[in-house]
Amino acid sequence: MTITVVSPRQVTIGMIVVALKLQFLATVLLAGPGPITLPGCPETCGDVRVPYPFGIGQGCFHHGFNLTCDEEQHPPRLFLGDGVEVLGISLPDGTVRIRMNISWLDHAEFNGSWSVPAPAAGPLRVSSARNSFVAFGCNMVAKLIPYSALGGPTAQSSVCAAVCSETLSAASCSGVGCCRTSIAFWGDLPSYGVQVRHLVGQTDSGLFRRAVFVVDQDWFSRNEAEMASNYSKLDYEYENVVMAGSVPAVLEWSLDIARDEALFVLSPIGPGSSDFRCLSSNSFSYTIDGNYDRRRCNCSDGYEGNPYVSDGCQDIDECQLPDLYPCHGTCINLPGTHRCSPKKSIWSLPGLITIIAISSGFGLLFSLLGVAKITKKLKQQRAKKLRQFFFKRNHGLLLQQLISSNKDIAERMKIFSLEELEQATNKFDQNRILGRGGHGTVYKGILSDQRVVAIKKSKIVVQREIDQFINEVVILSQTNHRNVVRLFGCCLETEVPLLVYEFISNGTLSYHLHGQSENPLPWKDRLRIALETARAIAYLHSAASISVFHRDIKSANILLTDNLTAKVSDFGASRSISIDETGILTAIQGTHGYLDPIYYYTSRLTEKSDVYSFGVILAELLTKVTPVFSSHSSEVTSLASHFVSLKRDNRLWDVLDPQIIEEGGAEDAEVIANIAETCLSLKGEERPTMRQVETKLEDVQGSKVHPNSRITRTSQNAPQDKSFKGNRGSEGTRQYSLEKEFIQSSEIPR
Structure with a gap:
């Protein structure tokens, strides 16, 4: 509430009484810090x-x-x-940092486990978001295998591989003597299986000491170079080096409502409904990973302390923190907030006694109106603070700066308010739902300017998914291509950001190839879709203002308009790099069946990783077979390896879609198969660039090539394509003969 300074003739007894009451209330509420333990217990x-x-x-x-x-x-x-x-x-993060010993192995292969140092049924779990899985050794493949609550392995695992030359020399865990990877998210678990195997096709280097461990990823990032360098010197004939004996790891904990009811209070919030809040007043509970029964507690806005004990959450005196809550007047602390009124003494004003006598009858009325207005103002301030909190947490200030500094981006996209999107979707009506997925829902909306849009709304509050939303906004805001889905804007005032796209009405390429579409795609449309997709990826790699590696190219991420125009979508996993870089080391993300084996085993992402995924799409267009399928022997088979094997045995016709032959596209299919084969090469340096693929597809579209034509493989000794400025050189010299193990491994988490 803002108090206005008035003239002496307008001052009343009621105003004075209200001011004195508010000052007294602020004095009463000014309390010391609340307890953090039970009475008499050590802190x-x-x-x-x-x-x-x-x-x-x-x-x-x-x-x-x-x-x-x-x-x-x-x-x-x-x-x-x-x-x-x-x-x-x-308490706010719900974490416990512990020190765990490192066990060094003297065997080439190992089967074991890594568990939290507490009973499996207890509240502690390994934090998949805050830890990394690290392996030291030579010519090895290490796996961290999650175990479900039923005691068996889950469908996902974390894998990394390390190789060694005769002389080790490493300054980071990038696959030489040491490797690291993120932990597959399967809900935080108390136990993981650990498996170490010898790397197929590699010889022993003489260094048999190996170690695998889970470690706090922030701590390891700071000490990675030193540990990797020490291991490279671990040669008993040269120098004795002492390796670290222990490392910190992060555990997460939560409360089970059924087991820990003593820490919660059943708090009715309406007729016939109830919810749980935490033991301290002025606190609330929130779910973990969308599980209603797993919860943590936190103090409400304007309070701090321990929400798990009575009176643990105490009011923050904003008036004692002028740097955080500036007030150029008289600061009055209120429960959960504060009020700032202009400084002006009314006691020295002339005629005060006369004014008090005249206005005494109105004091009570003004008091009642003032209380009602203060209550309304406090509610408005709290709602505003909550929207501002979400806006800042969702990187709204960074996005505003990006839009304001680039006129082109400002013309293409906008930051929408929550009110605008609620109006566009009739308050997110169920009848406006276009589709549901494991992570959220897509709604159809009509903006005030009558544009039809698709609004992406997540239902899971996980910080890594919020970061992926923002990553998608930043990348799409800087792209402008007819075959890349257009982003109109986003809303950052909700717990999870909302993204507003152009409305694409005809589903995905995956649906038309493998779904229940009544009209199968003609061969000429498949050729055009392949060319349009290649143009979009080539643009992202080399024609945009900054190079973008999509990292999840697949047929399910290619949308089709009513006239079957291709639109590349879903940039949540994409990474942008400067134009002079050839690759980056990053956590593995992608979809099983499309993932580049070199990227899978080395964590090095390059433009050739997208080329491999595009090669799988070409194989899908030729065969109408899913990227991963079950063979006659019930074994899971990769379309990529199956297609390349048949092509090299001159048995392409065994897997070619009969519809292509019926439509007279056999000659073009032979050329497309040659392009797909080179894209699927296990050696990244032998794959073409997307600009080369685009040129070859344009020739096929214009009937300028013949069946015996084959796309030229790039190599270190062959001249590179100089037709555009975004071309990059080879990305490495090592070849991994691990395709079979790669195909049989678990799906990489998205």
Whole structure:
């Protein structure tokens, strides 16, 4: 509420009474910090704070959260029940940092497990978002295999491979002597299987010491170079080097409503409905990974402290924090917020006694109106703060700066308000749903300017998915191509950002090839779709203002308009790099069946990774076979390897779609098969660039080539294509003969 300074004749007793009451209320509410433990329980062990539900000693912890403090050491050290050291506990993040020993292996192959140092049924889980899986060794493949709640392996695993030359020389875990990868997300689990195998086709280097471990990814990023360099010197005939004996790892914990009801309060929120809030007043609970029964607690806006104990969340006195809450007047603290009124003393104004006598009758009325107005204002401020919080968390300030600094981007896209999109979708009516997926829903909307759009709304609140949304916005805002789906804008005022695309009405290429479409795609349309897709990818690689590697090229991400024009979509996993770079090291993302084997085993992403995925799409267009299928022996088979094998045995006709032959496209199909074969080469340097593929497809479209034509493979000794400025050189010299293992491995998480 804003208080206006008035003239002496307008001041009333009611105003004075209200001001005095508000000042007294602020004084009463100014409280010290709330408790973080149960009464009489220790709050720290050495330098580590121990907030409840964790605790030290009988009666100080909630079930499953017991810790011990070894005070005989200097300084004292905090341990989990089985002797694993605790380095820190965070209530807002729901994490526990621990120190885990590294076990060095003296065998070429190993089967074991990595588990949290606590009972599997307890509250602690391995954090897949904050840890990395790291392996030290030579000529090895290491796997971290998640186990489900039923005790068996899940469908996803984390894999990395490391090779060694005769003389090791490494400064990072990029596949030489050391490798690292992200942990596949299957809901945070308490236990993982660990498997180490010898790398097929490689000889032993003489260094048999190997180690695999889970480690805090932030800590490892800071110490990666030193550990990798030490391992490269680990040769007993040259120098004895001491490797790290332990590393920090991050565990996450949550509360089970059915098991931990003592930490929650059943709080009715309406007729016939109820919800759980946390034990402290002015707190709330929120779900973990969309699971209603798994929750954590946090203090409400304007409060801080421990939400798991009574009166743990205390009001923040904004008036004591002028740097965060500036006030150029009189600051008045209120529950959960504050008020700033202009400075002006009314006690020295002339005629005050006369004014008090005249206006005393109106004091009560003004008090009632003031209370109602303050309540309404507080609600509006809280709603505004929540929208501002989401806007900042969703990188809204960065996106605003990007739009304001680029006139072209400002003309193409806009930051929508939540109110605009609710009006466009009739408040996200169920009848406006175009489709549902594992991560969210797409709605059909009509904007105020009568444009028909598709609005992408996620239903899962995971920070890595929010980052993918923002990544898609930044990349699409800088692209302008007729075969790339157009982004009209986004809304950042909700918990998960909403993306607004042009409406594409005719489904995906995957649906038309493998779905239930009544009208199969003619061969001439398949040729044109392949050419339009190649043009879009070549544009992203070399013609855009900054090179973009899509990283998830597949037929399900190619949308078709009513006239079957191709539109490349879904840039959530894409990465942009400067024009003078040839590749980057990044966590593996993609879709099984389309993923480049070199990228899979080395984590090095290049433009040739998209070329491999496009080769799979060409094979789909020729065969109408899914990228991964079951053979007669019930084994899972890769279309890429199956297609290349038949092509090299001159048995292309065994798998070619009969419709192509019926439509007289056999000659063109032979040329397209040659292009697909080179795109699917296991050696990245032998694959063509997308600009070369585009040129060859244009020749086929114009009937300028013959069946015996074959696209020229690029190599280190062959001249490179100089027809456009975005062409890049070869991306490496090592070849991996691991295709069979790659095909049989688990699907890489998206």
